[in-house]
Amino acid sequence: MPDFLPYFLHPDSNSVHPVKNPVSLICLFLITGMFLFAGNNVLAATTEDVVEGAGELSKFGMDVLEDFGLEEKSSEDAGKDRLKDFLKGKAKSFIKDNLIGDDVTEGMGLILNRVYEGIDSKSRERANRCITVAYNQAWGIAFDAKNARLLRGAANIWFDILTSIPGVPALAEQLVMETGKAAYKKLRSQIEDKIKAWWASQKDEAFKLTKQTDSCTINMTVLWNKKKGKYLFLISGKCDCKLLSTGRGGSVTMKSFEIIGGGTVTPAIDLTDPDNPKVKIKAGPVSNIHVNADCNCAEETRLPPPEEDPIDEWITAPRMQARVTKADCEACQPLLDTVTGLVADFNKLADRMDELGKKIVAERYKTPERDANIKEWNELSKQQNAIEKKHDEVYLKFAECEKEECKLGTESFQLPYTSELDAVSTTCEECESIVSEINGLVEKHNAIAGDMNILADATKGGKLKHGTVDGNKTYKKWQELSKKVADLAGQINQKKTDLSKCEATYCLSITKFKKIPYTTACDACSDIKARLNAVEKEYNDLVDKVNGMWEDFRQYLIKGGSRGDKEAAELSGDARREGEKFAGLWDKMNKLHKELRACDPDKCNISEGGGAISIGGGSVKVEIIDTKVRTGNDPYDPRDPIAENSENIQVGEGSGSGSVSTVQVINNIPVSRLSLSISDVGCPDFHYHGSANNCNGVFTPDPDSSGCGHGEITNVTEIPVSSCPDL
């Protein structure tokens, strides 16, 4: 509690320590008498000056003590000694030991009230800070002392004691009955004398109170000399250079102070009510008061006086509330955690700022501490602003993140695999540059497809989820690559179209129309198949032959020949004439196919077709007439239904899934090196003629050029390619 507050608000203001009455009052009377008889000359020497030590007080006290010397006139030395004793506490100890009564009497209460009034009056006068502070401190203990006993009246107390004074009741009765003026005066004077005599015989009283405040230790001593009808008080305090408020906006460091004063206490008779005469005690106001205040403290202990600019209240620091605590998807949770952390930091600063605010208000006036607290508060406020700005930035990112990263939900997903493309090739020199371009694009395509498939592997079994960092990263990467792949596929298709045009323009090739021989999976109708194979072999040979002729024609043009040249006309004419043979071969093949279909269908599951499919309740027959491969596998390619790329099936030796694994031989000679004859004299069936290297690289001449040559077609066998190293 600040020292400058009104004293009655002090929590200790009701503390009163009554003391007991002394048994012996000898010294008390001495001191009290000396004090009371010091006269106005001494007490009037009240000084407003700040004096050091007890020099001035010694002089004053000596006079007072002399005046209190009731027994006999004290010498100056004796007075000094008594003062010293008084100041050293010896007299006080003596008094303390001899205090009378268990409580503050009504008369003493009246005196304490007067003391309070005197101190209160002096404290309201203008004086220097040191004196003002001394009276303020004395006011507090005087206030407590006044409350030691509730007073009946403001000034006087009536004592119903006449009946207890010997002889007085009888005199009082006579006085009431007396009507003569002289007799009345005489009787009254007798009563007064008896009262004074009785009063003088009563024990003197002393009151002592000690008060400990935050700043000072204060002692109050009051003496009541009933014989002399006077009272004396001394209030002294030790404040150890504490900074004390004047209560008027200033303050001063107080070392110590003493205040001495006194007044009269006289009895009187009240016979207004003859049936009830009373004795009235009349305590006069404090007539002499002297203050000695010492504020001479060391310079370093003084504190600057508080300035104006009081602060009675301080604003509450702003706080932030977290908008959301859980992100829609895992990928954005780190950002939200950052946001939450910033909110926590912001509020932590707010807590500290509120603590500072309380201190600022508690200090109220401008002090270095208050300034430091305000400075720190402002600094924290700046930090709050920075955090709020950062918070807004991160929250914006978080909102964008949720919009972008959580849009696909949080379910697990599995990316599809991307097929790699096959490189292309051409036998057409003019188109090789396009092939190079295509294969370059294919290489890029497949590299990206490989990366995509790695990503697809990462998602296999639903290992990744949308809305997670890894999931979204993978998905986005896959999408990027997918766009690139689609773009490359588009370029490749365009280039393939260019390649087709190029090949159609510069190169003649009907190789892809070549047929492959029947295998021996179904032995039924094998004779028909053999004949069909023979015709188709002839057809294939014709294809090669015509191709070769057109190749010659093409080479002629490439080397600078002109289409109008005679040689060119001969080349193209030969090729055209050879090509005319295809029609005949087609007829043969169709007849054999028809014959094959007519063969028992059950033997090889051959039927005339007629797949009936019920569509919409009606009977609809759906059949495949033909298939034309665009890319990849043609499952209806008779050459190889499971070839990866049906366009590139190698026709001739062997068959298989796009890779040659077997080769048809006769007499250990690949049949592709021989010619198939349809019929010869002496050998009506299909047979092979010609001289060629066998599989071991040994040249083998036609063993029967006029007969069946190397053998009939039914003697053809199929061996692994590895068994034919000459290929």
Add this chain to the structure above:
Amino acid sequence: MENLKQFRIHQIAGIILLLCMFTGTADRLEARQFRQMVPIATPEFTGANLPEGAVPVKQVKPLDRSAVESMLRGVLEKWNAPGMSETLAQEFYDTSRLLDAMDTIVPRDATLKLQSIQGIQTLQQYLMPGGDGGGDEIVSIVSVTARTQVEFDKPGAGFVRLPGVNEYVLKITEAAP
């Protein structure tokens, strides 16, 4: 009269010149007869190339896409199955060779799956008298470009898939309305 005669001479000379030019061009055109070409399929409105007894419809009515898709799916489901031969028309050139190849090359567990259909076009429609005294039948020749995938397990290599895009020319026969 003189002018008219002169005009006729010029006219005849021009015709002769055109014939010569045409002859020369035809020679070159003939020389390119084996070039690799993939003609674009277009509907045929004439009665040319129709089987005997067929009557072309006045106006080709394209078949419903979903119906064709369903039909093709039904056909492809019979691939590598006992009824496969029933799905191949008489006109399919290498039926027996294809069926041989299916027996010898294609694994037993291989299946053909229809993945997508790119385009459907009804190329030709004609009416045919129904067999066994039944009513007329309407035959539609339809081109369907479809993406398919052959799938099977290959020992040592595991799961094998063979995607491909092919144009299927279907012959769809149904009772005439």
